[in-house]
Amino acid sequence: MxxxxxxxxxxxxxxxxxxxxxxxxxxxxxxxxxxxxxxxxxxxxxxxxxxxxxxxxxFQHFFSGNMISELEDQLSDPVVGLRTIIEETVNFSCVYDKELSFIIQQEMTMNSSRKAIVNKYLNPVWTKVKELLQKGKDQGIFHFDSLSYTLLMVMGVALAHKREYNYDAIIGESDMNPLEIADQTVAFIFKGLGVQMS
The missing domain is CATH 1.10.10.60 (Homeodomain-like)
Incomplete structure (x- = not known):
């Protein structure tokens, strides 16, 4: 070509x-x-x-989750791996590619016929998060009762910033800095998992 x-x-x-x-x-x-x-x-x-x-x-061209196989070494450690995926997820939607992130949100919310295409790209990322959570629990690093509930909560927190505009009346004047959201999200999730951050 x-x-x-x-x-x-x-x-x-x-x-x-x-x-x-x-x-x-x-x-x-x-x-x-x-x-x-x-x-x-x-x-x-x-x-x-x-x-x-x-x-x-x-999605083939722009979705950053396509690089997950290239990060396999980095993703083998539960703490480093989970931190990397959460940071990439937040930064993808806040900084790197707001347009694709918005397309994903639209298609998932509408439960469109294209949802299967979206899930084809999202599922490997969230499956890796699930594996890292279980591995961290098995190693005594992460502390939680239910893997399913914990995965849903991690996903919810990692994507919560995307709904900020829905709650303007409650949040008011936002002091959120897009460049700090990933760090704040990681810190919140890791506290919930009982991990002491240095």
Whole structure:
């Protein structure tokens, strides 16, 4: 594939990610994506095979959880591994890729037909968290009763910042710094697991 083909594919993916985040998958047309990308409408079919395939290609191209296999050494230690995944999860949605994070949230909330695509990418990350929690408990590092409840709570805390805008009336003027959310989240989770942080 030529550099020009790669460039246009990337432009289409960037435009689709932006528009899906802003307007939703159903509210975005192939024509809008191509107009934004400066591409011929036929190129979506040629390069991807349609809008649904563009949706999955966005995850293949941009989802940071795809690197989990590359971090295997780092993820073997329960404390280091859990810290790494939580930090990456929070930073992904707060700093690195708010658009893709918003797409994930939309699709999961709507329980859309694309939820299976989203879960294909999310499940390996949360499965690794589950493994790390169990390994940490087996080693006497993490302290909890139910693995299922603990996993749900870790997931909830790791994703809680994404719902801040729903609670403006309660939270009021937010003092949250996106660059500190990951550290605060890790500290909160580890306290809940009975781990003394240094």
């Amino acid at each position: 030529s550099q020009a083909d790669n460039d246009i594919k990337t432009r289409i993916l960037l435009s689709a990610r932006k528009l899906f985040a802003k307007q939703g998958f159903e509210g975005t047309t192939v024509r809008q994506i191509c107009e934004d990308a400066g591409a011929n409408v036929a190129l979506v079919s040629y390069h991807f095979g349609g809008k649904e395939k563009v949706f999955e290609a966005i």
